Amino acid sequence: MTSKESPPKLSAAVEEAWIAFLRAHRHNMAAVEAEFRAGGYPPLSWYDVLLELKRAQTGLRAVDLERRLLVAQYNVSRLLLRMERAGLIHRTADPADRRGRRLHLTDRGRQLQEEMWPIYAPVIQEQLGAALSDDEARQLTLLLNKLHQEKPC
Amino acid sequence: MTSKESPPKLSAAVEEAWIAFLRAHRHNMAAVEAEFRAGGYPPLSWYDVLLELKRAQTGLRAVDLERRLLVAQYNVSRLLLRMERAGLIHRTADPADRRGRRLHLTDRGRQLQEEMWPIYAPVIQEQLGAALSDDEARQLTLLLNKLHQEKPC
DNA sequence: TTGAAGTCAATGCAGTTGCATGTAAATCAT
């Protein structure tokens, strides 16, 4: 999938953007995870699942989460196991495809999502909203979304 | 450090930028790590250390890495342990501060960095360089760098 | 149909990260 990797040949602008990107991400994630931990809440990965399940009324499958969250299959599998053990989700047999199971939020899961959002949102605001105008945020979205568009062959 | 987290109140633009940011990062990191693994090389975190040590001729301390790489102290500590075991770095007593040790690249460490860059650079180019013009890359850098500036109190 | 190929999910094992805490040395306040 990757080209032949011989001459590095990166423009300084690209390299700097890459560095800025990595640093910004680490900084932001540290802030988010710290807030969740400080409040005694589980990590962001759990929240992501809770939110996806909440949004999709229809019972999602693990493979749907995998694609939406860009998380590896085995990590989804085990994350769901832990969340089921914690009473946040439950899984029901899928009549249409007996390989997989449908995922559902429990009341406790739904409640947790609702508790975590008021922790999460202010961090987003602090980290991103406070630093950028809405216009800049839109610019950022546009630039970032260019990064994973399908390229023409 | 965080405000009082009561009303979420995020603009749609900010929320979308946040999502785009997280997705772009997962996408990019998956590509980078996949390339390193495919070549039989260690993960990006190892490369980061190798590069920092190469750039800083003077023996860095673990705490310097912690700050430059935004990695937690205990992770730096254990990453260095693993890299030392792998023969990539060595640590010498610091005459000026006997709590810590100075870090140095071994020949093997330096060689590994030089081998990994030709894997890494093309991924950066693919993920970021191919999608953005230099001008856009500079815009992105500016926007991202706003995210972790010290804010005026 | 039916057997090959593909898809959905789980798991053993090793590597890595997070949390809490510990130890030693430096620094600071008095």
Added chain:
DNA sequence: ATGATTTACATGCAACTGCATTGACTTCAA
């Protein structure tokens, strides 16, 4: 100079991730 605080680093333990493989089921082709 000396006890309290801070700084640098390490580590036990639990949680999480990555890799490779497996099992179960579905789909596709002939």
